[in-house]
Amino acid sequence: MNIKVIAILVSVIAVGAIVWATGALNTPPSSPSTPAKATTYTEIINSTSTVFQNSTQVNVDLFNNGNGTAILTAYYVTDSGGNEYALTNWSSPSIAPKSVMTTTFSIGSSCSQCTLAGSAFTFTSGYQYTIKVVTERGNIFTFTVTQPFGHHYSVVLLVGFGSVAQ
Numbered sequence: 001m002n003i004k005v006i007a008i009l010v011s012v013i014a015v016g017a018i019v020w021a022t023g024a025l026n027t028p029p030s031s032p033s034t035p036a037k038a039t040t041y042t043e044i045i046n047s048t049s050t051v052f053q054n055s056t057q058v059n060v061d062l063f064n065n066g067n068g069t070a071i072l073t074a075y076y077v078t079d080s081g082g083n084e085y086a087l088t089n090w091s092s093p094s095i096a097p098k099s100v101m102t103t104t105f106s107i108g109s110s111c112s113q114c115t116l117a118g119s120a121f122t123f124t125s126g127y128q129y130t131i132k133v134v135t136e137r138g139n140i141f142t143f144t145v146t147q148p149f150g151h152h153y154s155v156v157l158l159v160g161f162g163s164v165a166q
Contacts (some may be wrong), residue, residue, distance in 0.1 A: 045070055046141075047061065059103070068097060071135060075133045087115075129144070
């Protein structure tokens with residue numbers, strides 16, 4: 001055999017023995033750190049209560065059960081006949097995760113920026129209305145509200161105790 005071939009063969013055997021002895025082939029190669037996975041934010045909006053202020057405004061408590069802040073950008077209020085008021089450039093409050101925000105939905109004369117598709121309507125006792133809200137992330141949440149029958153009155157009773165010195 002040629003001396004050069006023997007020298008190469010001895011070198012390969014020596015390197016192999018060193019690699020085997022140190023366990024270098026059993027250790028996975030180190031890699032750059034894996035970038036953190038981006039957090040996925042969700043918004044889950046439910047209505048919890050409704051109070052009709054008058055025939056053109058309804059307050060709805062909206063609960064955000066998600067882990068991201070919900071920024072409402074548009075709303076649509078539709079009656080049973082398919083007539084619809086839309087506010088598509090809504091500057092509404094944001095709803096933080098796990099919190100409730102009272103939100104006013106206006107139609108008709110109470111909403112000068114709303115557009116109307118179909119015939120004008122007002123909130124009327126006994127009828128259902130569908131409210132759709134659109135978030136900045138493009139999610140749509142739908143609620144049904146019903147104007148209750150009859151009139152609702154509240155009485156404030158002030159009771160005083162004791163005497164008044166003159």
